[in-house]
Amino acid sequence: MIENTPPRQLPVCLPPHSDELLSSWISRHAAFYAVPPLVMLRHCLPEASALRAADLHLSSDQEIRLANIFATEPAVVRRMTFTNVAQSARRLIATRPTQHCTNCCPGGAEPAPVLRSQLLGWRITCPLCGNRLRDVGVRELPSPFQEYRSAALRGEKLLDEGAERGIRAWASPSEIARLLLMRRMTWPPPCERDLWRFRVLGAHSDEAGQ
Numbered sequence: 505m506i507e508n509t510p511p512r513q514l515p516v517c518l519p520p521h522s523d524e525l526l527s528s529w530i531s532r533h534a535a536f537y538a539v540p541p542l543v544m545l546r547h548c549l550p551e552a553s554a555l556r557a558a559d560l561h562l563s564s565d566q567e568i569r570l571a572n573i574f575a576t577e578p579a580v581v582r583r584m585t586f587t588n589v590a591q592s593a594r595r596l597i598a599t600r601p602t603q604h605c606t607n608c609c610p611g612g613a614e615p616a617p618v619l620r621s622q623l624l625g626w627r628i629t630c631p632l633c634g635n636r637l638r639d640v641g642v643r644e645l646p647s648p649f650q651e652y653r654s655a656a657l658r659g660e661k662l663l664d665e666g667a668e669r670g671i672r673a674w675a676s677p678s679e680i681a682r683l684l685l686m687r688r689m690t691w692p693p694p695c696e697r698d699l700w701r702f703r704v705l706g707a708h709s710d711e712a713g714q
């Protein structure tokens with residue numbers, strides 16, 4: 505049983521980057537110890553199913569166990585996850601990095617560290633330095649929505665406070681975003697040539713909903 509096995513600290517622990525995602529930190533340790541990331545995760549948490557699952561939810565026992573193994577505090581481990589994120593906002597967490605900050609995203613290292621904000625669909629600015637986040641792997645073009653920037657920043661703050669700190673307005677901001685942005689599919693489904701009507705800002709809902 506896990507509870508009966510005292511976790512041993514790793515001989516070498518790599519310091520986490522600011523705002524680094526737990527799975528990224530575990531993957532960097534896995535690369536250092538030359539094992540697959542899932543092997544490293546299960547070395548720490550034998551019951552864990554996937555790195556993504558560990559990013560989304562950790563029990564307090566798991567936080568304590570990881571903190572012991574990686575020589576840090578449980579609160580530090582918790583801040584690297586999305587455990588605090590309200591359920592309604594979780595559909596806005598991407599499965600892989602979709603954006604990055606040119607100031608704060610560490611480059612050059614392999615594997616490159618992934619920051620939490622790189623997966624957060626409601627973030628348009630970096631929580632560390634405030635710079636605008638850039639799309640990953642997309643040629644930078646002038647935004648056609650520049651005139652809405654200050655409104656977008658207010659929206660980001662609303663969503664961020666609702667998702668990360670549970671601050672509720674009259675309605676859940678992520679629910680409002682879902683209603684505004686997600687495709688409402690009718691039944692029977694529209695024919696192929698009408699599908700464009702169900703796209704918002706050029707994105708399919710199944711992409712935006714990941």
Ligand SMILES: [Zn+2]
Binds near residue numbers: 634
């Ligand atoms: Zn930044």
